[in-house]
Amino acid sequence: MRDQDMQLTEVAESGLTTRRGPFRAIAFRDPVDRHEHLALVFGDTALAETGARHGVLVRTHSECMTGDIFGALRCECGEQLNTALDMIVREGAGVLVYLRGHEGRGIGLVAKIRTHILQDEQGLDTIDSATALGLPVDVRDYGPAARVLRHLGIGSVRLMSNNPDKVTALESYGITVAARVPILAPAHAGNLAYLTAKRDRLGHDLPHLTYDDAAYENPACGNVEGACG
Numbered sequence: 001m002r003d004q005d006m007q008l009t010e011v012a013e014s015g016l017t018t019r020r021g022p023f024r025a026i027a028f029r030d031p032v033d034r035h036e037h038l039a040l041v042f043g044d045t046a047l048a049e050t051g052a053r054h055g056v057l058v059r060t061h062s063e064c065m066t067g068d069i070f071g072a073l074r075c076e077c078g079e080q081l082n083t084a085l086d087m088i089v090r091e092g093a094g095v096l097v098y099l100r101g102h103e104g105r106g107i108g109l110v111a112k113i114r115t116h117i118l119q120d121e122q123g124l125d126t127i128d129s130a131t132a133l134g135l136p137v138d139v140r141d142y143g144p145a146a147r148v149l150r151h152l153g154i155g156s157v158r159l160m161s162n163n164p165d166k167v168t169a170l171e172s173y174g175i176t177v178a179a180r181v182p183i184l185a186p187a188h189a190g191n192l193a194y195l196t197a198k199r200d201r202l203g204h205d206l207p208h209l210t211y212d213d214a215a216y217e218n219p220a221c222g223n224v225e226g227a228c229g
Contacts, residue, residue: 008030028151037097042089057088060145060159061084105139
């Protein structure tokens, strides 16, 4: 259990009306990584935590400018972001923590775009394209998410994620993960190589993927496995 007693001091909160309904927006500067992050809170999370499901529905979402804002098809980030918000609203309560500084699993935007070049030109997957540049595969820290959840009085969550490592990371910071809730974006020719690498090499739980080689064919990617990953 790390940073268990660390408090957030630089915090601003306001209402945020969206097309999905009203949220509370909690912006905070994390005392460790110094990034400004955002938590969107919907409904009565205190009631959700003590209710029959024993945990608040939570998504810790890593910043992805290309996917979240511009709808890039090589990843599923934007689809997961929208699906998570929809699931929270349907549930009636929940939290989405948007984590800045997580671009490209923590390597940054410039480096991520450089990995895209290797993926498109050499057919490397999302992992090998990072290591080929001497970069780490994943340096994300979920401490800021744990700290804002504690700030909100939330100690038990049902985590929307396909990544078991996120469960371990949050629990290492003292957050109880009562359940992991799958958040499966549709697989298609543009993202299948990327999703397959996450499943086979990073251990993500993606049971909806198939092993049909024909699914890799995509004229926009030159019919090269991994070229759109």
